[in-house]
Amino acid sequence: MKLVKQKRLAVLISAVAMAAAGCGSAGKPVDPAPVTDVQPPQPAHVGGVDAGGPGSANKDCNTGSLAPNNGTGIPSGSTMAKIKERGKLIAGVDQTTFLFGFRNPTNGSLEGFDIDIAKQVAIAIFGTAENRIQFRAITSSQREAVLERNEVDIVVRTYTINCDRLKRVNFSTAYYVAGQRVLVPNSVADKVDGLEDLGGQKVCAAKGSTPLKTIAAAPSKPVPVSVDNWSDCLVMLQQGQVAAVSTDDVILVGMAEQDPTTRIVGDKFTREPYGIGIPKANEDMVRFVNAVLDNVRAGPWRQSYDKWLSKLLGDGSPPPAEYK
The missing domain is CATH 3.40.190.10 (Periplasmic binding protein-like II)
Known part of the structure; x- marks a missing residue:
């Protein structure tokens, strides 16, 4: 009788072990969407040069304004x-x-x-x-x-x-x-002195801005990349999605102040009143x-x-x- 009980116990232990083995391993998991290269997200509405945007600050018209005639007085009905x-x-x-x-x-x-x-x-x-x-x-x-x-x-x-x-x-x-200049990462600042050194490379500026048209017209043929806001250009530069940002020096100074890994290079090459x-x-x-x-x-x-x-x-x- 004792021998029968021992055999039954052995069979029970074996069955439990087999069940546990079956539940404990479902085989090697399969990745349904393997990722081999993760690209940083771009800002919204990234584009190229906007054909309908303004030209440069040219001098083929009178850009003078209207002179004051009442000082800061406020006439009725004005x-x-x-x-x-x-x-x-x-x-x-x-x-x-x-x-x-x-x-x-x-x-x-x-x-x-x-x-x-x-x-x-x-x-x-x-x-x-x-x-x-x-x-x-x-x-x-x-x-x-x-x-x-x-x-x-x-x-x-x-x-x-x-x-x-x-x-x-x-x-x-x-x-x-102000005047247009160029902002690049510190790592390449010694090799870039302006748009003339950025031929074939992506250069960022804001849509509707004069710098965007200046980039597009540069003889070295950099590739203009347009975004909604100047802060988007800085993000794209930080993520390596553009080689440089080119706009007015006062805007670039703010970017360089925010990110000390960038540097403004070259002299002003436009006049922006x-x-x-x-x-x-x-x-x-x-x-x-x-x-x-x-x-x-x-x-x-x-x-x-x-x-x-x-x-x-x-x-x-x-x-x-x-x-x-």
């Missing part, structure tokens, strides 16, 4: 009077360009040199910019469109005055003059804004420049007003 009655100045600005128009990550507010300029227009109308200015973040390619549709009163967004744009919108006098964009029909607003800028050149310009740019660009001064 564009400025309507803005004052509304209670807010609506300004199209950038929120992605460090030092000129960017969102402070600590408090969420918009800051930078362009933001300070926009606030000066609000102060001239309302006596203060506090709760009197509504910022609308736009891309470079949206600047003319929002002005033509009267969705904003002004655009202050590193906005180069040129002949192509003057066909569609009005500009104030220039409040800053920044003006405040204003709807074509609102000539009274153009004259008013020019009066504001005359006052800004006398004091607030220097304060803003010292706050945002002097440590990186050295001493600077506002450009003189040029009128028609």
